[in-house]
Amino acid sequence: MIYIFWIILLEAVFPQLPLEYTLISMSDLERFESNSDTGLVSNAIWDIRSSNDELLFFGTGAGLSFADLSSSFNIQYGHFTSLALPRGGNTALTIGNGIIAVSGVVDTITATGDHEPKGTGVAYSKDEGENWTYLPQPVDTIPNESTNGYQTISWGYQAVSALAVTTDIRNVSYDIAIGNKYIYTANWASGIRRYSHLPTTASETKNWEIIPLPMDNDLELLCGKIDVENYEFNPRDPGDGGNHNHKGFGVYVIENTLWAGTAAGINKGIISGDCINWVRHYQSGLDNISGNWVIGFTHQEMDGFIRLWAITWATNAEIEKYALSYTDDGGESWHITSPSGGYSKSERIVNLYANSNRIWATSLLGLYVSEDGEHWEKYNRPVDSESGEEILSESVYSAYYSQSHQTLWMGTSDGLALINDEASIVTRFWDSPSPFSVYPNPFLVNDYNQVENDGHVRFIYSNPNEQLGRIDVFDFSMDHVVHLNNQNLISMDGENEIIWNGRNDYGDKVANGVYFCRLFLNGEYYWTKLAVIN
Numbered sequence: 356m357i358y359i360f361w362i363i364l365l366e367a368v369f370p371q372l373p374l375e376y377t378l379i380s381m382s383d384l385e386r387f388e389s390n391s392d393t394g395l396v397s398n399a400i401w402d403i404r405s406s407n408d409e410l411l412f413f414g415t416g417a418g419l420s421f422a423d424l425s426s427s428f429n430i431q432y433g434h435f436t437s438l439a440l441p442r443g444g445n446t447a448l449t450i451g452n453g454i455i456a457v458s459g460v461v462d463t464i465t466a467t468g469d470h471e472p473k474g475t476g477v478a479y480s481k482d483e484g485e486n487w488t489y490l491p492q493p494v495d496t497i498p499n500e501s502t503n504g505y506q507t508i509s510w511g512y513q514a515v516s517a518l519a520v521t522t523d524i525r526n527v528s529y530d531i532a533i534g535n536k537y538i539y540t541a542n543w544a545s546g547i548r549r550y551s552h553l554p555t556t557a558s559e560t561k562n563w564e565i566i567p568l569p570m571d572n573d574l575e576l577l578c579g580k581i582d583v584e585n586y587e588f589n590p591r592d593p594g595d596g597g598n599h600n601h602k603g604f605g606v607y608v609i610e611n612t613l614w615a616g617t618a619a620g621i622n623k624g625i626i627s628g629d630c631i632n633w634v635r636h637y638q639s640g641l642d643n644i645s646g647n648w649v650i651g652f653t654h655q656e657m658d659g660f661i662r663l664w665a666i667t668w669a670t671n672a673e674i675e676k677y678a679l680s681y682t683d684d685g686g687e688s689w690h691i692t693s694p695s696g697g698y699s700k701s702e703r704i705v706n707l708y709a710n711s712n713r714i715w716a717t718s719l720l721g722l723y724v725s726e727d728g729e730h731w732e733k734y735n736r737p738v739d740s741e742s743g744e745e746i747l748s749e750s751v752y753s754a755y756y757s758q759s760h761q762t763l764w765m766g767t768s769d770g771l772a773l774i775n776d777e778a779s780i781v782t783r784f785w786d787s788p789s790p791f792s793v794y795p796n797p798f799l800v801n802d803y804n805q806v807e808n809d810g811h812v813r814f815i816y817s818n819p820n821e822q823l824g825r826i827d828v829f830d831f832s833m834d835h836v837v838h839l840n841n842q843n844l845i846s847m848d849g850e851n852e853i854i855w856n857g858r859n860d861y862g863d864k865v866a867n868g869v870y871f872c873r874l875f876l877n878g879e880y881y882w883t884k885l886a887v888i889n
Contacts (some may be wrong), residue, residue, distance in 0.1 A: 400766030414445030511578030534608030541603030616649025
């Protein structure tokens with residue numbers, strides 16, 4: 356699943372279909388809050404998965420992390436440092452058939468000076484993270500000039516024409532699924548791909564394989580029955596001869612059925628040996644799904660049937676909706692539901708987690724839960740029951756419910772929240788101040804820690820004697836900006852924080868620039884610098 360999540364911006368629509376897509380906020384790529392050997396590597400937590408309900412894995416803004424729940428006394432947090440893992444933030448994380456797979460992305464600057472997401476590959480482990488196998492991002496060999504950028508692939512014993520995707524720019528694996536002998540990925544620029552994770556002989560060579568999907572106006576694509584004279588796999592935009600239905604954003608496997616979410620709907624494929632029969636291409640307008648931009652799936656094993664959920668966003672806000680779509684009969688009929696009761700772009704669902712009893716939907720405005728898929732309840736923004744420490748984000752990007760521990764885990768851009776019947780716990784990870792630091796730095800006022808249209812930054816300082824601290828902020832000219840003294844105890848080790856919303860003493864947002872921050876504590880002054888970016 357994507358994380359989205361974070362985190363999600365539709366950059367442009369042309370013509371009435373998405374031209375450019377950004378599913379990861381550039382400001383959160385490669386966020387790195389802690390250099391210690393323990394703890395999560397980032398407080399931006401896009402996805403949560405579990406192998407056995409005692410070992411949790413977290414896809415974060417700076418790499419893969421974990422939590423060991425096997426101890427009855429405390430939770431052991433950590434992160435992976437294997438060089439076989441993809442660089443950067445984790446756009447997708449999945450666990451299935453005893454395999455953990457994770458993808459990576461970094462922000463890169465192109466020759467034109469633009470910032471673009473760049474896929475850094477996929478890694479998988481068959482022993483719960485002890486050892487990893489790295490797979491480069493799916494990139495095709497540059498074909499002969501005479502082929503005009505196309506290659507010929509074999510699919511269902513037919514020779515099919517496919518555009519060669521020769522760059523990892525915008526070629527990001529936004530979703531991963533494990534099924535039979537393959538790892539499947541959904542890639543923006545290179546479509547749906549698969550890689551066999553089975554052992555090979557010394558003479559065998561394995562590569563990412565292209566999985567052809569129906570073209571935009573086709574409802575099916577069957578093995579051995581492709582009209583090869585008129586078909587081509589091409590994930591460019593339609594105005595450039597391509598197909599939105601070849602842009603991959605979601606992929607999911609249930610037994611012998613492969614579901615693919617693209618920029619042009621939902622595709623149902625029946626796995627037949629090494630081929631896949633795409634028996635139906637569902638689209639908004641033809642079928643009752645809310646929108647054609649499909650970014651992820653999950654399912655529930657109900658009493659006597661399987662309910663498949665899809666996150667379906669609008670590509671045309673006038674006729675489509677940002678909502679969830681689900682089917683109880685394998686796609687024969689679809690239903691639309693919105694946790695908030697509306698269909699606003701600001702309420703977009705970014706991730707799903709489900710068990711047989713409930714489904715949780717994370718969104719830009721919070722976390723929702725439902726027992727029947729139609730009636731939803733929203734969780735309050737988490738506050739630590741003991742310390743009063745808050746999650747300073749209205750958005751929730753991931754959720755997981757531990758059945759054995761009766762605990763709900765919430766992943767946000769501002770750390771973890773654990774909720775059960777007894778208490779709520781807010782957990783964050785950063786290097787201990789020595790004695791005074793600020794987080795996050797730089798402070799992106801309009802992106803980080805958003806609550807009620809304000810961003811928030813934390814001043815962290817060591818205060819074992821529990822003295823009253825106060826902070827004054829000065830601009831680059833050393834003019835006084837704001838005085839702060841809303842001190843909170845955040846750890847048993849005597850660490851305190853003071854929170855600032857980026858406004859001056861008059862309530863106005865401060866301008867871009869470098870600010871000098873002075874802590875007065877126990878008769879001493881301490882200084883640090885903060886970069887503010889609006």
